[in-house]
Amino acid sequence: MGTLVEFTTHGTGQAQALSAIEAAGSEMQRIENLFSIYGEGSNPVKLFNQSPPGIMQQLPAEVATLLETALKVEKRSGHAFSPTLGALNKLWGFSQTEMPALPPPDGEISELSKASFACLQHGSEGSFSHNGSLCELDFGAIAKGYAIERGMEILQSHGINHAIINAGGDIKVIGTHGERPWKIGIRHPRNSGEVITTIEAAGEISIVTSGDYERYFNHQGRRYHHILDPHSGMPAARARSATIITSNAILADAWSTALFVMGHEGLPLIGKMGMNAILVDGNGRIHYSKNAESRLQPSRSPPMLRTSDIKTDP
Numbered sequence: 001m002g003t004l005v006e007f008t009t010h011g012t013g014q015a016q017a018l019s020a021i022e023a024a025g026s027e028m029q030r031i032e033n034l035f036s037i038y039g040e041g042s043n044p045v046k047l048f049n050q051s052p053p054g055i056m057q058q059l060p061a062e063v064a065t066l067l068e069t070a071l072k073v074e075k076r077s078g079h080a081f082s083p084t085l086g087a088l089n090k091l092w093g094f095s096q097t098e099m100p101a102l103p104p105p106d107g108e109i110s111e112l113s114k115a116s117f118a119c120l121q122h123g124s125e126g127s128f129s130h131n132g133s134l135c136e137l138d139f140g141a142i143a144k145g146y147a148i149e150r151g152m153e154i155l156q157s158h159g160i161n162h163a164i165i166n167a168g169g170d171i172k173v174i175g176t177h178g179e180r181p182w183k184i185g186i187r188h189p190r191n192s193g194e195v196i197t198t199i200e201a202a203g204e205i206s207i208v209t210s211g212d213y214e215r216y217f218n219h220q221g222r223r224y225h226h227i228l229d230p231h232s233g234m235p236a237a238r239a240r241s242a243t244i245i246t247s248n249a250i251l252a253d254a255w256s257t258a259l260f261v262m263g264h265e266g267l268p269l270i271g272k273m274g275m276n277a278i279l280v281d282g283n284g285r286i287h288y289s290k291n292a293e294s295r296l297q298p299s300r301s302p303p304m305l306r307t308s309d310i311k312t313d314p
């Protein structure tokens with residue numbers, strides 16, 4: 001996932017915490033190996049991408065379930081989120097270690113973005129087919145949320161009730177820090193080291209941000225970053241960062257990417273689903289989803305969220 005993962009626990013002895021963290025870490029690594037379309041080694045997602053067109057492939061239940069969730073987000077977001085952008089993402093090359101220096105040719109961008117549209121066929125019981133080699137699954141915008149979710153389940157199965165998992169700014173918390181809630185800063189998309197707001201979280205809460213500062217290059221005075229608008233195949237321009245706050249980290253991850261692409265016009269939809277959001281738009285203005293406004297604006301201190309504030313119905 002190209003990031004360090006930081007675990008914080010409270011209220012458990014060190015030995016118990018360490019073995020829980022080790023188990024959660026290996027589970028998160030297993031998920032990365034299962035879903036990543038980059039790097040060495042084979043996995044069911046790469047095999048699906050290389051499979052012949054038009055022939056149903058049985059996906060492992062875990063992969064099929066995450067794909068089904070991703071397809072629901074795709075549909076509900078009006079194709080702002082797409083799990084079939086693999087070929088286009090590879091063309092741009094943001095997941096390589098070295099950032100690219102130039103955008104790819106326009107013709108290839110539009111060919112691959114068209115090819116990614118509605119290119120999957122859903123068969124029975126977790127089987128899928130694709131319609132050609134330009135239709136590649138890419139779970140890059142949702143698998144980290146799944147890894148965080150599973151990592152937290154493992155911590156809990158080891159008796160940890162108060163913890164934070166922080167995977168490069170994508171966060172899930174459970175419980176509290178003793179008498180106090182956990183404090184989570186939302187980073188400013190331009191001024192590194194600054195936060196736009198701090199959230200106090202108690203209970204099960206995921207806070208996931210998609211930002212144009214994570215992987216990008218500048219070319220002729222323009223920033224090209226890794227979150228693409230599937231409609232154009234170009235880096236989405238309506239936001240600098242999009243944060244979703246809800247209980248489930250999978251939905252927080254998928255919808256932060258979707259909201260980033262949709263821009264502030266996507267906020268009513270996020271509110272309707274019972275999630276909270278903070279969006280920094282393309283001009284640097286900060287917007288809140290309706291339900292988040294009263295709780296999260298920095299002027300109203302302390303901003304406080306409890307699990308009972310969050311009802312997600314995606």
Ligand code: AMP
Pocket residue numbers: 080081082083085089094095138139140141142209210211214226227228229230253256257261
């Ligand atoms: P995130 O950082 O969670 O917003 O995910 C970004 C990653 O997801 C990129 O590196 C791509 O692999 C992939 N991606 C880029 N644009 C999209 C999109 N519109 N929908 C789904 N996945 C995307």
Ligand code: MG
Pocket residue numbers: 140141142210252253254255256257
């Ligand atoms: Mg995401």
